[in-house]
Amino acid sequence: xxxxxxxxxxxxxxxxxxxxxxxxxEQTTRSAREWLEKACKKEDAAACTELxxxxxxxxxxxxxxxxxxxxxxxxxxxxxxxxxxxxLAGLHRYDTVRQVEYLGKACAAGVFEACTEQKEVRGxxxxxxxAATTLGTAASDAMAAGDVVLAxxxxxxxxxxxxxxxxxxxxxxLRTELSIVGMDAGEPQVRKWFGVPGNFVAGRVTxxxxxxxxxxxxxxxxxxxxxxxxxxxxEGLEVVSFTKITKTSTEDKVWEFIRENHIDFPxxxxxxxxxxxxxxxxxxxxxVVRDGKVIWRGHPARLSKELxxxxxSSSR
Numbered sequence: 600x601x602x603x604x605x606x607x608x609x610x611x612x613x614x615x616x617x618x619x620x621x622x623x624x625e626q627t628t629r630s631a632r633e634w635l636e637k638a639c640k641k642e643d644a645a646a647c648t649e650l651x652x653x654x655x656x657x658x659x660x661x662x663x664x665x666x667x668x669x670x671x672x673x674x675x676x677x678x679x680x681x682x683x684x685x686x687l688a689g690l691h692r693y694d695t696v697r698q699v700e701y702l703g704k705a706c707a708a709g710v711f712e713a714c715t716e717q718k719e720v721r722g723x724x725x726x727x728x729x730a731a732t733t734l735g736t737a738a739s740d741a742m743a744a745g746d747v748v749l750a751x752x753x754x755x756x757x758x759x760x761x762x763x764x765x766x767x768x769x770x771x772x773l774r775t776e777l778s779i780v781g782m783d784a785g786e787p788q789v790r791k792w793f794g795v796p797g798n799f800v801a802g803r804v805t806x807x808x809x810x811x812x813x814x815x816x817x818x819x820x821x822x823x824x825x826x827x828x829x830x831x832x833x834e835g836l837e838v839v840s841f842t843k844i845t846k847t848s849t850e851d852k853v854w855e856f857i858r859e860n861h862i863d864f865p866x867x868x869x870x871x872x873x874x875x876x877x878x879x880x881x882x883x884x885x886x887v888v889r890d891g892k893v894i895w896r897g898h899p900a901r902l903s904k905e906l907x908x909x910x911x912s913s914s915r
Contacts (some may be wrong), residue, residue: 632650632653640700644683647674657691663844671687683709688701699724730760744906776878776896779896780896782891782892787799790868794865804914807888808821810886812853824899831908841866841867841873841874885898885902
């Protein structure tokens with residue numbers, strides 16, 4: 600880039616051939632920007648593109664970076680100038696989605712080298728997306744099977760190899776769930792109990808359930824959890840549930856839900872402290888505690904009798 604600017608300035612008579620007349624680097628940079636700005640103001644697309652790239656690399660100060668990208672966006676998106684799109688693609692080489700988008704615009708605008716490059720990048724991107732999806736699925740399946748170690752290994756591989764994929768972003772919830780596993784469960788922190796108080800019994804497996812009366816999926820999963828509790832309680836299973844009583848929910852509606860669905864495990868009204876402690880961002884959600892530690896976190900629909908019985912047998 601410096602060589603190109605140097606030639607450009609020579610052609611404009613800004614640099615002398617003799618060494619004694621050579622301006623400083625700062626003067627060269629300032630002069631180049633001034634000449635490019637003049638040409639750009641005259642609607643010279645090539646000059647605007649060069650100026651955009653010039654500024655986006657931080658030449659002229661950090662404040663100019665955003666200005667440079669805006670110029671390139673203007674000439675690529677609004678004025679369909681192919682070289683500007685090619686330059687944008689180069690700037691976003693670590694974001695394959697945007698890179699393919701800009702290369703496509705450059706290709707459509709007649710920069711035919713961009714057509715080949717777009718095909719290569721897209722092919723690479725699709726292959727990476729497929730590989731990343733495979734790892735994400737493997738991590739999720741391992742978590743569903745209770746194999747936290749394998750789930751972490753697969754997720755770590757995904758994070759290391761494919762951080763720019765959609766599969767990486769889809770794994771955000773699993774990352775949160777895995778970050779909770781292994782932490783101290785603490786003690787229940789509630790405003791009040793609806794009936795019998797709950798606690799995390801030492802030596803027993805306790806499922807913590809987070810729900811609300813207005814949540815349609817909770818209305819399906821809570822009765823299923825109550826049935827599971829009645830069946831496995833003789834084998835050592837405990838369940839404690841928490842509601843923040845949000846939106847249209849009220850204490851009367853909580854009592855009504857408990858009665859209608861035959862909920863016979865402890866239900867506590869919490870103020871959000873439990874939700875925050877266990878990393879709950881969507882409901883229904885559950886955490887499984889054994890001997891004071893969280894051993895699993897996820898959606899209640901992923902809990903199977905076989906998985907729970909495995910935890911129960913290892914607690915005896």
